[in-house]
Amino acid sequence: MKTTQLLKVDSQNPEREKIRLAADLIRRGDLVAFPTETVYGLGADALNPKAVLALFEAKKRPLDNPPIVHVGNVSDVYRLVVEILPKAETLMKKFWPGPLTLIFERSETVPDVTVAGLDTVAIRIPKHNVALALLRESHCPIAAPSANIAGKPSPTMAKHVLEDLNGRIDAVLDAGPTSIGVESTVLDLTVKPPQILRPGGTPYEALKEVLREVRLHPIAVAEKEVPVERARSPGVKHKHYAPNAEVVLVEGEISAIKKKVKELAESYSREGKKVGVLATDETASYYAADVVRSLGSRGDLMIVARNLFKLLREFDSEGVDVVIAEGLPFEGLGLAVMNRLRKASGYKIVKANSH
Ligand code: TXA
Ligand code: MG
Numbered sequence: 448m449k450t451t452q453l454l455k456v457d458s459q460n461p462e463r464e465k466i467r468l469a470a471d472l473i474r475r476g477d478l479v480a481f482p483t484e485t486v487y488g489l490g491a492d493a494l495n496p497k498a499v500l501a502l503f504e505a506k507k508r509p510l511d512n513p514p515i516v517h518v519g520n521v522s523d524v525y526r527l528v529v530e531i532l533p534k535a536e537t538l539m540k541k542f543w544p545g546p547l548t549l550i551f552e553r554s555e556t557v558p559d560v561t562v563a564g565l566d567t568v569a570i571r572i573p574k575h576n577v578a579l580a581l582l583r584e585s586h587c588p589i590a591a592p593s594a595n596i597a598g599k600p601s602p603t604m605a606k607h608v609l610e611d612l613n614g615r616i617d618a619v620l621d622a623g624p625t626s627i628g629v630e631s632t633v634l635d636l637t638v639k640p641p642q643i644l645r646p647g648g649t650p651y652e653a654l655k656e657v658l659r660e661v662r663l664h665p666i667a668v669a670e671k672e673v674p675v676e677r678a679r680s681p682g683v684k685h686k687h688y689a690p691n692a693e694v695v696l697v698e699g700e701i702s703a704i705k706k707k708v709k710e711l712a713e714s715y716s717r718e719g720k721k722v723g724v725l726a727t728d729e730t731a732s733y734y735a736a737d738v739v740r741s742l743g744s745r746g747d748l749m750i751v752a753r754n755l756f757k758l759l760r761e762f763d764s765e766g767v768d769v770v771i772a773e774g775l776p777f778e779g780l781g782l783a784v785m786n787r788l789r790k791a792s793g794y795k796i797v798k799a800n801s802h
Contacts, residue, residue, distance in 0.1 A: 451618060455621045455622075461622070467584060476498040477491075478502055478505055478617050478618075480605070482623075483578045483625065486625055487603070487608050488589075488592065489591055489593070490589040491589065491590050492588075493587065495587075500560055502592070509597065512563060513561065513568075514590045517582060518572055519572065519579055519583050527551070528552060530552070535551065538634070538636075538658075544574035546571075546630070547631055548632065550569050550636055553568035567635075594612060596612070600756040600760055604624050605619050627752060634661070641662070650779045652778070667786060670789070688788075690760065690770065692768055693795070694795065695772070696797070698799065701729075702801055707799035715768075721765075722736040723762040724736040724739045725773060726742070729745050736771070742758060748779050775788075
């Protein structure tokens with residue numbers, strides 16, 4: 448077991464000496480968790496194969512699921528990729544730094560392990576002063592998947608990182624809760640038209656406005672499991688975002704959802720299960736389950752996204768057996784939230800109908 452150092456930093460003006468310490472660790476090939484605007488990432492020097500291998504091991508992540516490579520400047524992208532198309536340039540200008548990951552054809556500079564043997568690489572510039580300071584001070588691109596044990600909900604607080612990785616990594620930079628709360632949108636630019644492989648912090652609607660033509664890969668909607676050979680994003684074939692509790696997702700029109708959630712909660716209760724309900728401000732008082740939590744108002748999907756992973760983890764600390772989750776609108780950040788909930792449920796999706 449390692450000793451994991453907890454380094455509290457100011458999220459706006461991170462203390463120089465703490466960033467230096469963290470950057471020294473990265474340069475030595477060690478593992479440092481750090482905040483981004485989306486979720487906490489677990490960082491390693493992306494050009495050091497040994498460090499990246501250790502990263503996979505610490506997270507218990509399958510070796511066929513590559514992490515995202517984070518850079519501090521657009522100029523750092525050039526040596527990692529074969530070419531930057533005009534489309535990519537436009538997107539980088541408009542959305543970076545920010546929660547958009549772009550898939551490029553990769554150059555020989557990137558080690559095989561960092562891209563899981565693929566001929567493409569996923570890159571983004573995060574919009575967080577701590578992440579940017581760390582990237583600048585480290586002088587290397589940083590490979591950083593979410594800083595959780597593979598399959599668990601992503602961490603939005605340093606506390607979540609330690610729950611999963613204490614003793615397995617070298618340090619955590621703690622700058623408080625992250626603001627967006629779901630991971631970046633992954634956009635594949637190597638196909639025509641570009642395809643969203645994972646919906647995230649940059650809404651589909653915003654990309655559509657800039658690209659005009661952009662497709663949502665079926666896995667991004669996560670209606671059901673997609674056969675492995677069709678899953679362009681390697682991550683999708685693995686279990687994701689799931690708390691220990693079983694998750695059941697109820698979709699439909701809100702009044703029908705309410706009825707169905709209540710009915711399911713009562714029936715699981717009768718089986719002697721401890722039941723959690725993942726509700727919203729508009730509906731929470733309607734339920735009488737063991738643990739009822741609200742994501743926020745259905746009218747504010749930014750807040751809903753921010754609370755999602757934290758609440759999924761809370762059901763586990765409450766020892767809930769089954770979580771019944773309300774479906775949400777698919778607009779804006781709602782698309783990312785629904786993708787995470789559908790996957791967390793293992794596609795146990797109940798369609799509620801109003802008659
Ligand atoms: O917001 C985020 O994206 C966070 C923060 C830390 O930046 N990172 C994150 O990384 O969520 P990770 O590794 O948990 O998710 C990366 C996703 C996975 O679904 C992976 O399969 C996909 O990006 N991915 C990585 N490289 C890819 C590639 N070359 N082609 C297609 N998908 C790729
Ligand atoms: Mg992840």
